[in-house]
Amino acid sequence: MGDQLQFIQLEVMVVALGLLVLLADLFLSESARRSLGWVAAGALGLVFLLSFRESFVGLADGEADGEAFGGIYRLDGLALFFKRFFLLTAIFVLIFAMDFASRLKGGVSEYLAFVLFALSGMMFASSANDFSLLFVAIELITVTFYILVSFQRHRMHSLEAGVKYLILGAVSSAFLVYGIALVFGEAGSLKFDAIRDAHAELLENKVFLFGMLFVFAGLAFKISAFPFQVWAPDVYQGAPTPTTTFLAVGSKAAGFVLLIRLFGSVVPELTVQWTGMLMVVAALTILYGNLCALPQRNLKRLLAYSGIANAGYLLMGIVAQSGEGTAAILYYLAGYLFTIVAAFMIIYLVTRDGEGEDISCLAGLNKRSPFLAFALALCAVSLAGIPPLAGFFGKFLLVKSVAAKAFGDAGYFALLAVAVFGVVVSIYYYFGIIRTIYWSKDTSDDSPLAIAWPTRIALGLCVAAILYLGLLPNKPINWANAAAKIEAATE
Amino acid sequence: MDWLLIIVMLPLLAAVAVGFVPGSQRQAIRGITIGASGLSLLCALIAFLSFEIDGELKFETKVLWVESLDLHFHLAADGINIGIILMGAIVAFAAACCADDITHRVKEFHILLNVMIGGILGAFASMDLFFFYFFHELALVPTFIMIGVWGRGANRNYATYKITLYLSFGALLALIGLIGVYVQTGAESFSIPDLIAKVQSSPIDESAQQWIFPLLMFGFGILVSLWPFHTWAPLGYGAAPTATAMLHAGVLKKFGLYGLIRVAIPMAPVGAQSWLGVLAWLALGNLLYCGLVAVRQKNLNLLIGNSSVAHMGFIFLGIASLNVIGLTGAVLVMIAHGLLAALAFGLSGHLYRQTGSLDMSRMGGLLRQMPLAGSALLMALFAGCGLPGFANFAGEITIFFAAWSAGLKTITVIATWSALVIGGLYMMRAIRSILHGPRGDDWARASDVSPLIATALGLLLAALLVFGFAPGLLTKGIEGEVTKIVRLAKPETER
Secondary structure (H helix, E strand, O other): OHHHHHHOHHHHHHHHHHHHHHHHHHHOOHHHHHOHHHHHHHHHHHHHHHOOOHHHHHHHHOOOOOEEOOOOEEOOHHHHHHHHHHHHHHHHHHHHHHHHHHHOOOOHHHHHHHHHHHHHHHHHHHHEOEHHHHHHHHHHHHHHHHHHHOOOOOOHHHHHHHHHHHHHHHHHHHHHHHHHHHHHHHHOOOEHHHHHHHHHHHOOOHHHHHHHHHHHHHHHHHHOOOOOOOHHHHHHHHOOHHHHHHHHHHHHHHHHHHHHHHHHHHOHHHHHHOHHHHHHHHHHHHHHHHHHHOOOOEHHHHHHHHHHHHHHHHHHHHHHOOHHHHHHHHHHHHHHHHHHHHHHHHHHHHHOOOOOOEHHHHOOHHHHOHHHHHHHHHHHHHHOOOOOOHHHHHHHHHHHHHHHHHOOOHHHHHHHHHHHHHHHHHHHHHHHHHHHHHHOOOOOOOOOOOOOHHHHHHHHHHHHHHHHHHHOOHHHHHHHHHHHHHHHHOO | OOHHHHHHHHHHHHHHHHHHOOOOOHHHHHHHHHHHHHHHHHHHHHHHHOOOOOOOOEEEEEEEEEOOOOEEEEEEEOHHHHHHHHHHHHHHHHHHHHHHHOOOOHHHHHHHHHHHHHHHHHHHHEOEHHHHHHHHHHHHHHHHHHHHHHOOOOOHHHHHHHHHHHHHHHHHHHHHHHHHHHHHHOOOOOEHHHHHHHHHHOOOOHHHHHHHHHHHHHHHHHHOOOOOOOOHHHHHHHHOOHHHHHHHHHHHOHHHHHHHHHHHHHHOHHHHHHHHHHHHHHHHHHHHHHHHHHHOOOEHHHHHHHHHHHHHHHHHHHHHHOOHHHHHHHHHHHHHHHHHHHHHHHHHHHHHHHHOOOEHHHOOOHHHHOHHHHHHHHHHHHHHOOOEOEHHHHHHHHHHHHHHHOOOHHHHHHHHHHHHHHHHHHHHHHHHHHHOOOOOHHHOOOOOOOHHHHHHHHHHHHHHHHHHHOOHHHHHHHHHHHHHHHHHHOOOOOO
């Protein structure tokens, strides 16, 4: 058992940290409690560094082939990549939450602890090699998010968002658990390894197919893919902004790691059979997200729709059904992490003194804070997929992976056409943001914006990462390829 | 010497340098920008003069960029792009000189201007598909921002959006085509020479070529304002600041044509055979339709914009004839038109500064009022209707011969007619209403160009005349490279 615990040491540390934060809250004075978030962020930084330890990384290709707990838990390149991804996201979210602390009337420590618990759920999800662990991890994420979304109990919007997320989240869990039950009934096992062996013969089996379809629907809720995207705009808008960030990056990536594992390595032949459906879902998600983003005036809502569109682009990597496509997803997600974190942080900083997040509050931002203006413009340009930034290279890899399949199948071409159309539409609304920042005349507020140092450093890191991923993609692409390759080797 | 690396990097370094200068130091900002583009012009001139024509790549810089994709930062010159790079450097220097009409946020403008110049020169110098595209986008984004922030006229916002959406769409179509080329050749490299070598031995599947070529043709075509996707151009140039219009209409726009010649035809020759006929008819749309639209214009910038779109028709026609003289003529017109468009937009920018209007019906008698600018405009307008002695004539006449011998006889007849008659008509009308006749009422206090701008415009005119009288300077190098491309496309013909 001791050997087994080695595999989940990162998760254990994160959960322990969450419990410590909860406990510390009881003993610390008001002023000391304020610095709790920094301590937690620092501790997560340490966990992040520990994830690079030789002895830990070595577990992935050790004797047990990275599998533990009777094969329900799997530590491989893909899992490692996502664990680090989630840790990084959570560090940013914690820093963000400290800036946001004065608005969290329900208690900051609890907020931090729930972020950590959700994080542990995401980390478990990245290693799920069994439907039971998959479901538990997803529930751990979702249930903590119900609380995180409605944490500002004094705000109607936050509560409304919480209720919406609760209801739709419950529906998605129902889909998921029902699907899992059907799959179990036909395949006779919850283990991915067993299903991998059995699924080729079940391709004609309607019950199994229904089960997998329901599982797909449950995960599609998580990544907000069409037609399961309706919750996203309302929830993103109403939730406290750090929660929105975590939801937009962490929760979506958790959905994707499960999709990659399930459809890339567990049931690859089913994926081939469902190529058409996946293409249609990807195309509709891209179209829906981009077209609905066009008329939006609320910035958080705008980013929610753009997040839906991005889920569509990411699905292209699944549709490509290749290691290359998976690597492209990883690369794109990495760029997306830094861009979205920076964008939401800036939106919060700009709107924190006023009510609402209307796009007009960005007017005159380049006078109020040239740094924020530059950073947000960079995010918008990167999201629009324009070189030389992270978003461009990610889209380039995704398009390349789909184009590799396109000749010989007109459906892929249609998907590419939709993607291009979506990008052009998105340029329109992203440039709307830049236009408001730099050349909107009607400024109501010219006061300079004060930004706390940790936030400033976090933003600086995001900007540097966006540029690095766009300009010097050599190393990161090797990491992404390595993470995707191990996954492909298990097929 | 890695001349190309210096030529491309100087403007980009200047952009960084300008970033560190306080915004109030206008002189320093202007000095750095003009100095950098002047130096890079000097290097381009040295490179051009020391260029030996032997069919090899010259002045190569090759650095590994992304290992797993075999992506190289690869700059090199051959007979085709060395002339375009020289033209680009001349236009860039002229544009930097003409940018002193910018009065607010001078620093930001010059950063963007330098980035744009670096991007343009890099795009034409790149021998790697990825950087070829990357540098083009690097130049394109500043264009949009410059038009949006420093543009002129009530239509500015509309024009910014229109040009952004059109050009982004074109660039993305071309990107899919380029990725298609990469995927289909099965080559593990983005290097253009490698890809060409690869398709020589194992051509891309013919059915795939039928997909790839139109993607590239329309993608690149939109970037060059191929009829009927041209409406962004006159509008965008009408709203753009002087330097931006000079650089975009002069050089950046030629990227699409360059891409057609350098990538689309060699990679998808079979696709080209079946689609170039369509291109020839669309080229006629440029020549005839946009020419007729130009006749109706009252605003000088819209006139130049439309005539510039019309001129693209010649180049498309040259490409569509797909023979050695046609492609040679096309490259020659690209260079000539680049110089001409920069000259024309530089002059219209000067006129705009005088009264804030380019309404031709209110102008008149400006030749006497401003002898330098006036005679330069006179020459530009004459060059625009293809007067022998200017480089445009040499290119256009070659293209007509090429198109005729390629069997596009009907199109050639209509094109010649439209070029001579319609082109002559609007250019002559412009000369009459701007330069001759009684002086317009608003123009009493208009002054001639400053020495700096006069130098810049003089340089453009000089280049037009030099290449007009001695087109051999360019065509020798072009011909060798173009012959290779034509052989790829039509292996059965010897020349």
